[in-house]
Amino acid sequence: MPGTPDPAARLIGELTRRGLRIAVAESLTGGLVVAELTRIPGASVVVNGGVVAYDTAVKRSVLGVAAELLADEGPVHPEVARQMADHVRRVLAVAGRPADIGVATTGVAGPAEQDGKPAGTVYVGVAIGDEVEAIALDLAGDRGEIRRETVRRAIDAVLSRLDAG
Template sequence: MPPADTGLIALLAERGLTVAVAESLTGGLLVAEFIGTPGASAVVTGGVVAYNTAIKHSVLGVDADLLREHGAVHPEVARQMATGVRLALAVDGRPADIGISTTGVAGPAPQDGQPVGTVFVGIAMGDDVRSYPLELSGDRATIRKAVVSESLVLLRELMRRE
């Protein structure tokens, strides 16, 4: 498997930025993609696989009422996961500069009233916290791989605009 994006890792390093990853449906694939890139240790603080919904609250600080009312597949959950992972994976008391999160339905069945392929990617950079909806198709493995690819594209595009 080729590395994620040496250009993205280099850009983060050049700007002196760190990134922390919170994953649900991708189950560690996104942080593994980052870490597979040479130089990643300079920018990646770590990753949290919050596959169980309760972990999204207890580790990442996602609002329990939000999770109860809407479930884990929701744009605000993605935003709160991205914000929460920055703090959860702080190094020496310094939060990661960027938090990126994935939550959604990879299948084979719908979840939280959402159809298979519904995904939200959250990105938190300082006070700028965004959620990006994705509507994907394919089998479970295809959807999970697509989420990783799309997450990297979204972060790269956001970095270019900054």
């Protein structure tokens, strides 16, 4: 809709205004969240980077998601999203300073189910300070639509928490 602010630009602007930095951990979105953020001029001031942990083993080895959790619940679980969002802040620290905000995506984009979870089952993790949460999404559409909607919802989730704080 014309006149509607670009959410990624709004987020980059808010982070810049507040002097906050963000780090991203992605699975089903495969780097689309960090790509959406870094398309905005000036993003380098606030975006530490992103980790694409597409393989479950990378969620454990790089992001430090608990091996027991992954073995018991699989990679598509709210606690996995929380741990990804929380841990990526330290993994992508700049000059020894962890990112202020971590955002993560994990889920099933489709077309088929994964570990008994249907396509469209998605969790977005958001970590700001001591607050770490997961937002459950039940999305419809094809693989591309699910991935794009996950990106939109992840950015909106961070914006809404910043607006509330």
